[in-house]
Amino acid sequence: MKVLLSILVVSLVFNLESFAQYAKWTDSELILNNGIVERNISLPSKDGKFITKTYRPLDGEFKYFTSNNIDFQFEFGGEVYSGDSNWKLVSIEESKDSLRGNGAVVALQSSDDKLQVSIKFLLYPDLPVIRKSLSVKNLGTKEAAFESVDVERFSVTGYLPTTFSWVYSDYGRRRSIGPYEGNMQDALLIVHNMDWEAGILIGNEATGVLKRTSVFWESPEITAGLTHKDARFPFRKWIEPGETFETPQVFTMVYNKQREPNNILNLTLPDFVRKHMGIRLSELDEKPTFVYNTWNPFKKDINEKLIMELADAAAAAGMKEFVIDDGWQNNYGDWGIDKTKFPNGLKPVFDYIKSLGMKPGLWISVGSAAPDSRVYHEHPEWFVRGMDGEFSNLHVEIDDSDIRSACFSTGWKEYIKDILLELTLDYGLEYLKLDFAVVSSAYVFNPEVSGCYAENHVHHKDHHESLYVNYERMWELFDELHAAKPDLFIDCTFEAMGGLQLIDFAMLKHSEGNWLSNFEGTEGEKTDMRVRNMAWWRSPAMPATTLVIGNPQMQDKGWEMHIQSIAGVLPIMLGDPRQLSPEDLKKYRGYADWLQDMEQKHSIMSFRQDLSGLGEPMEGHWDGFQRINTDTKSGGIVGVFRHGSADVRRRILVKYLSPEKLYQVNNLEGELIGKLTGQELERSGFEVELNRFYEGRLFEIVELN
Numbered sequence: 001m002k003v004l005l006s007i008l009v010v011s012l013v014f015n016l017e018s019f020a021q022y023a024k025w026t027d028s029e030l031i032l033n034n035g036i037v038e039r040n041i042s043l044p045s046k047d048g049k050f051i052t053k054t055y056r057p058l059d060g061e062f063k064y065f066t067s068n069n070i071d072f073q074f075e076f077g078g079e080v081y082s083g084d085s086n087w088k089l090v091s092i093e094e095s096k097d098s099l100r101g102n103g104a105v106v107a108l109q110s111s112d113d114k115l116q117v118s119i120k121f122l123l124y125p126d127l128p129v130i131r132k133s134l135s136v137k138n139l140g141t142k143e144a145a146f147e148s149v150d151v152e153r154f155s156v157t158g159y160l161p162t163t164f165s166w167v168y169s170d171y172g173r174r175r176s177i178g179p180y181e182g183n184m185q186d187a188l189l190i191v192h193n194m195d196w197e198a199g200i201l202i203g204n205e206a207t208g209v210l211k212r213t214s215v216f217w218e219s220p221e222i223t224a225g226l227t228h229k230d231a232r233f234p235f236r237k238w239i240e241p242g243e244t245f246e247t248p249q250v251f252t253m254v255y256n257k258q259r260e261p262n263n264i265l266n267l268t269l270p271d272f273v274r275k276h277m278g279i280r281l282s283e284l285d286e287k288p289t290f291v292y293n294t295w296n297p298f299k300k301d302i303n304e305k306l307i308m309e310l311a312d313a314a315a316a317a318g319m320k321e322f323v324i325d326d327g328w329q330n331n332y333g334d335w336g337i338d339k340t341k342f343p344n345g346l347k348p349v350f351d352y353i354k355s356l357g358m359k360p361g362l363w364i365s366v367g368s369a370a371p372d373s374r375v376y377h378e379h380p381e382w383f384v385r386g387m388d389g390e391f392s393n394l395h396v397e398i399d400d401s402d403i404r405s406a407c408f409s410t411g412w413k414e415y416i417k418d419i420l421l422e423l424t425l426d427y428g429l430e431y432l433k434l435d436f437a438v439v440s441s442a443y444v445f446n447p448e449v450s451g452c453y454a455e456n457h458v459h460h461k462d463h464h465e466s467l468y469v470n471y472e473r474m475w476e477l478f479d480e481l482h483a484a485k486p487d488l489f490i491d492c493t494f495e496a497m498g499g500l501q502l503i504d505f506a507m508l509k510h511s512e513g514n515w516l517s518n519f520e521g522t523e524g525e526k527t528d529m530r531v532r533n534m535a536w537w538r539s540p541a542m543p544a545t546t547l548v549i550g551n552p553q554m555q556d557k558g559w560e561m562h563i564q565s566i567a568g569v570l571p572i573m574l575g576d577p578r579q580l581s582p583e584d585l586k587k588y589r590g591y592a593d594w595l596q597d598m599e600q601k602h603s604i605m606s607f608r609q610d611l612s613g614l615g616e617p618m619e620g621h622w623d624g625f626q627r628i629n630t631d632t633k634s635g636g637i638v639g640v641f642r643h644g645s646a647d648v649r650r651r652i653l654v655k656y657l658s659p660e661k662l663y664q665v666n667n668l669e670g671e672l673i674g675k676l677t678g679q680e681l682e683r684s685g686f687e688v689e690l691n692r693f694y695e696g697r698l699f700e701i702v703e704l705n
Contacts, residue, residue: 009564024102027043030406044223063198066156066195067363069154072151072225074148075229082153082254087110088109099278100442120135129272131250133246134153138237147464148226149223155220156221160218160481162178165215170537172541180216186212188269198255201253204224204225205250205504206504209233222638229464233450235468238465258341263303265611280509281545287599288571318591322359324361330342331369333369345470360428364497366420366436368395382658384405390454394450396441397449403436407452408455409452409474413473416477417480429485432491433686435481436493437495438471475509478510519534528562528565532617536616544568549569601634606629609627609628614650624638624639624641626638626639636701638652640652651685653685659682
């Protein structure tokens, strides 16, 4: 009876929170308040203006913003509109989403009657988050260009914020002073004033190369939204009469009482992203724990016999997923099976992989075709045109390249969807690695070699619009694949994203992972450093398991350091496992089984935090990570590394556990290192001794009942 009562109480509390209302309004004022933060907005009933008057944490002092924030700004039909323009209030309604977001949507009509803009705000329980988007409806009789969009626009108070604030850019990891204009890598940016112990985190959910966040750039303001019309990759959307377009969302977190923004970055932000953003990784009941990929060293030189031999060795090493990379196909574009390499097709190969207990995966270039492919000859109208009107290769600037780039604004999207669905459903694929440039390239430096200049492609009017539309139609493709196979893991590589090691929130909402890099080399510790550095750089802004960091090889000298390093992200290995001795294969399986056990016990693949006192991985230092389940506080894993440091010993501090509960620290072999409370782990920690200059160690932290 007590258990039933507890369940009913928990259910009642959850339901009450699910229907919590965080917005109140009159005809002159909108107040957004979830008990953590409050934003007060003056409505245009008197002076025609839509102005954020205050935005602050409810507890304590916060003095970043003025009382005259114009809230948003954009160009429509060549004219500038902002919260400071002349508006008529049309309506205010409650807004909500499926992930417990609640707030209000305010509809305004411009005094010239050319457009209506709806500003949607969402707040979430127990988090200092306000999420915002703009919807613009064309009320005129002609199409109009919508561009230079700032979804959020705040004015700061005087010279103190601009002079003494640090700007944490590049996923919140690179500290500088302003003025600063962000780029494609600024999905996450923090402005922090150490003296005030306060700041604002800005999350930009715009896609790929089209995001823009600025701090004190041309004025004492902070803005976030889409790239402006003078940018390297300008955003533009043509809106037809009667048509409405909604921008990507921007979310902000204002905070205080924080000497450094570490907690907001390591705890508050990941909580929001994991629970409320709607990322694909959170939808997976079973997350990958150890992936093998064939690309390196075999490249395209693969065949049925080799794949089956590699599958045997990978299974013996404990791999859980097996991905066949480039080289299985007859050409790019048609995506038929190369029968000289796979005379029996791919189905028996994938059936064999599954019989060994591994999930099968496959590589495909999602937006490319070879010049000799059937699809290129039958449907030339589906392919990208460059500035000169000729067919273009967006991926690399090589005149005699063997690929042509397809435009997603054409029938290509449905064509490639049918191919991907057939491969996925017929072969039972559970992992798709989708590669090569779609909008822009990580390897091309001329921004004019991007998008599509064709004038007859149905979904874009011009080059600038093609940038946004082609991203969005790729995301639609991914969503349709997931609708057909909900547990499919889509690895959208940085090449498909359009920038070197580029990953962002837009991608996270449509795909589960991102092949971020191709790190390799015979000197293992340098490869390991690059892996750990990239993991630190992109997380915790991006969930660690979305980070697919290649290319460490299984047979490399010092391979154990490879595994220890990639245990901080999505563990993936390449190489030739046939070269491993039976003893090494047994060690590999020990690591693989341990990682899977840690996932089952602590759900480590949903978490990662910085280790207190250890910073960016670099030569001559110690570094590390922790993957503690901050929801259950049951524990997790810790990785610790000595990278050329003169120090042989370090005390390792672990945060975000229950202070009063008792935990046990075990090494990989299950041997007891110590028993400490959560408070002791945070304040005094446990000692680690590493006697080699380049060495790593993994530990489990587990709650004692």
